[in-house]
Amino acid sequence: MTINFDNLLNSNAWPFIEAKRIYDHIGGKTPAKGYVLFETGYGPSGLPHIGTFAEVSRTTMVREAFKQICDIPTKLICFSDDMDGLRKVPGNIPNREMVAQYLGKPLTGIPDPFGEKESFGHYMNAKLRSFLDRFGFDYIFYSATDCYKAGTFDHMMLKTIDKYDEIMRLMLPTFREERQKTYSPFMPVCPKTGAILQVPIEKVDRERQSVSYRDESGELVEVLVTGGNCKLQWKPDFGMRWAALDVDYEMYGKDHMPNAKLYSEICRILDGKVPIQFFYELFLDADGSKISKSKGNSISVDEWMHYAPLESISLFMYQSPSRAKRLYFDVIPKCVDEYLTFNKKYHEEEDIKQKLANPAFHIHQGNVPNIETYGISFSLLLNLASVCNPDDKNVLWGFISKYAPKATPENAPYLEHMTGFAVTYYNDFVKSTKEYHKPTSEQKLLLEQIIVMLSGLNGSESGEEIQNKIYAIGTEAEYENLRDFFKELYQILLGQTQGPRLGSFFKLYGIKETIKLIESKL
Numbered sequence: 001m002t003i004n005f006d007n008l009l010n011s012n013a014w015p016f017i018e019a020k021r022i023y024d025h026i027g028g029k030t031p032a033k034g035y036v037l038f039e040t041g042y043g044p045s046g047l048p049h050i051g052t053f054a055e056v057s058r059t060t061m062v063r064e065a066f067k068q069i070c071d072i073p074t075k076l077i078c079f080s081d082d083m084d085g086l087r088k089v090p091g092n093i094p095n096r097e098m099v100a101q102y103l104g105k106p107l108t109g110i111p112d113p114f115g116e117k118e119s120f121g122h123y124m125n126a127k128l129r130s131f132l133d134r135f136g137f138d139y140i141f142y143s144a145t146d147c148y149k150a151g152t153f154d155h156m157m158l159k160t161i162d163k164y165d166e167i168m169r170l171m172l173p174t175f176r177e178e179r180q181k182t183y184s185p186f187m188p189v190c191p192k193t194g195a196i197l198q199v200p201i202e203k204v205d206r207e208r209q210s211v212s213y214r215d216e217s218g219e220l221v222e223v224l225v226t227g228g229n230c231k232l233q234w235k236p237d238f239g240m241r242w243a244a245l246d247v248d249y250e251m252y253g254k255d256h257m258p259n260a261k262l263y264s265e266i267c268r269i270l271d272g273k274v275p276i277q278f279f280y281e282l283f284l285d286a287d288g289s290k291i292s293k294s295k296g297n298s299i300s301v302d303e304w305m306h307y308a309p310l311e312s313i314s315l316f317m318y319q320s321p322s323r324a325k326r327l328y329f330d331v332i333p334k335c336v337d338e339y340l341t342f343n344k345k346y347h348e349e350e351d352i353k354q355k356l357a358n359p360a361f362h363i364h365q366g367n368v369p370n371i372e373t374y375g376i377s378f379s380l381l382l383n384l385a386s387v388c389n390p391d392d393k394n395v396l397w398g399f400i401s402k403y404a405p406k407a408t409p410e411n412a413p414y415l416e417h418m419t420g421f422a423v424t425y426y427n428d429f430v431k432s433t434k435e436y437h438k439p440t441s442e443q444k445l446l447l448e449q450i451i452v453m454l455s456g457l458n459g460s461e462s463g464e465e466i467q468n469k470i471y472a473i474g475t476e477a478e479y480e481n482l483r484d485f486f487k488e489l490y491q492i493l494l495g496q497t498q499g500p501r502l503g504s505f506f507k508l509y510g511i512k513e514t515i516k517l518i519e520s521k522l
Contacts, residue, residue: 011356014321015065021276022062022249023069031248035073038063039247039275040139041238042080044107044124046090048131050283050327051253053301056137057317058280059251064365076139078132079241082107082121083144083231085187085196104195106231108145121145131301135310144237147244149228156244156270157225160185160232161206163269167236170265185236186211188223196231239263243272251278283327291327299327307425308378309417311343312336314363329429336378336418339363343371373415374404375463379500380508381422386430386494387509387517393419403508434495439521443488447518449473454511454518467503492521 011017022036030036040055042048056078063074083106089096095113099120102110107121117123121143129141147153160167164185172180184201188211202220203212211230212222223229232240239262241247252260257279264274283291283298291298304313312335316325325331339360346360346368355361360368381396388395396419400407409416439447453469474485490499499505506514 011353013065013357013362015061015362016069016356018062018249018276018278019065019069022066025276026072026248028070030072031246033246035075036066036248037246038074038076039241039245039250040076040078041250041252042078042128043084044080044082044121044128045084045086046092047124048128050299050301050304052128052131053135053313054280054283054317054321055251055253056132056139057135057314058321059249060137061318061362062249062251062278065362068366076137077142077245077247078128078137078139079142079144080121080125080128081144081234081237082125083148083196083228084234086110086120104193104197106145106189106194106196108143109194142245144231145228148231151227153240153244154226156240157230157232158206158209159270160236160240161204161209161211161225164204166269167266170262170269171235174262183233184211185233186225187231187233188213188221189229189231190215191221191223198233235259235262236266239266239272240270242267242275243270246273247275249276249278251280254279254281278321280321281324284324286326286328286330288326299329303329304332307428308332308336308421309339309414311339311360311363315339315342315359318359318362333378333382333425336421340371340373340377343368371414372412373418374400374407374412375504376400376404376407376415376418376508377500377504378418378422380505381418382426382430383494383499383505384508385422385426386434386496386499389431390423391427393423396422399508399510399513402510430496435491436495436521437488437491439492443492444522446473446477446485447492447522451515451518454506454515457511459511461507463501463504463507465503466506467501470502493517 026036038059040059042052059076063076066072066074085104085106086099086102089099089103093099093113099110099113107124108119110120112118112120112123114123117126125141125143132139167185168183171185172183175183182198182200184199186201186204188197188199189195190197197213199213201211201213203222205211205222208222209226210222210224212220215221231237238259242250242263243266256263260277260279264277267274285291285298301313307329312332315338316327316331316335319325342358342360346355346358347370349355349358384396384399388399390396393416397409400415400419407415450470450473453473454466457466471482474482477485479485486499486502487497489502490496509517
């Protein structure tokens with residue numbers, strides 16, 4: 001596929017829109033540091049989750065779109081704020097009593113409750129890197145602890161002293177009166193305990209490169225702001241990081257929106273160039289509430305991939321990132337079938353602009369595989385499972401082989417994966433919710449008409465042709481809304497309120513088998 005610059009600049013796909021914003025931001029020239037820097041952040045007090053995947057996958061989509069626009073080098077940093085003081089003990093870790101003794105300590109200063117790494121922070125960082133590596137993300141890992149202690153941020157810590165009054169004028173109006181009396185952007189590391197302290201700062205000394213505070217005994221304690229002896233509060237830290245690392249692009253969740261202006265202004269105060277920013281909406285559960293790991297109303301990446309291919313979750317992340325979306329198990333089949341539709345359209349489409357707007361282009365970074373499923377969707381497989389109640393995907397393949405004789409697990413590997421996912425999803429989510437309706441006398445007459453229609457087929461009819469014949473029966477029955485007609489058929493035959501196009505399903509299940517299925521309901 002030949003793509004010219006105009007095609008890319010005129011694409012309305014959101015990753016290209018973001019890429020163009022970055023391109024304009026740098027003036028179309030390679031920054032002095034030699035590359036464009038993308039950044040994502042991670043709070044390592046908990047395991048990486050679906051929100052982590054969302055942020056890194058979406059940022060990667062923008063980065064790959066930027067690579068299509070120009071040949072300016074890029075880098076992606078995944079930054080772990082592992083020097084943050086632990087405020088509460090997570091509920092899903094072992095040895096919680098041991099960890100509780102270290103509240104206030106930086107995550108990298110707390111023993112690993114899992115007993116595997118040198119600290120709690122190191123354990124969580126290892127989990128993050130393993131998580132990102134599993135999906136093939138191209139990134140550079142940065143640790144806040146390493147950056148502070150190695151002096152990477154020293155020049156910014158000194159500049160924070162120089163601009164201390166200006167930063168305080170910015171930050172203080174954002175707090176209540178009581179907090180204003182104790183706030184400082186600097187958080188000293190206690191020389192005795194190693195805890196990250198939120199204490200009033202009595203003296204800021206540029207010449208000595210230090211700040212001073214009073215400890216519990218009233219003694220004035222002086223600590224350097226360099227070498228990891230101090231950390232910045234999280235809001236100034238966010239903007240400082242942009243300035244220190246010269247970040248060009250960062251995404252963040254809507255929960256950061258109230259502080260976005262503060263991050264940007266801190267960056268300006270510290271003489272940094274404010275990066276291009278993009279906020280994404282948060283995920284909701286089935287009831288429309290914000291998902292929360294502590295509430296247990298979310299889906300993990302592992303759970304999603306237990307029921308569907310990776311491409312389906314990538315599509316969910318791609319679609320409408322600025323719109324709040326419900327994230328629950330019922331969305332999984334829809335995402336699988338939407339991905340299959342987009343994949344097919346991508347390979348059928350000749351217009352370059354349409355290809356660039358296709359989610360499959362961004363999910364696969366321009367290298368979109370040509371997937372063959374012989375016209376069989378995930379919803380068709382689920383409904384096939386509904387009538388044959390399989391424990392093994394080979395049962396589904398028995399029907400598939402009759403429907404599409406050329407299809408085999410070897411030459412249709414994606415379809416092979418889908419059959420396994422369909423059996424698992426059906427047994428875990430569909431089977432227990434099935435509720436069959438007993439047909440009324442009027443509905444029995446319609447079912448008998450469908451049997452007569454199916455009995456008169458010669459076997460060469462397509463699923464679409466069978467669908468039209470079913471449609472005609474519903475029309476003749478004078479339903480005000482044909483959706484009600486099909487809903488009734490789904491409830492009688494499949495025990496659910498919705499389903500696939502029945503013509504395609506009947507074709508896949510087999511005409512003789514379908515007639516037997518309908519007769520069993522009469």
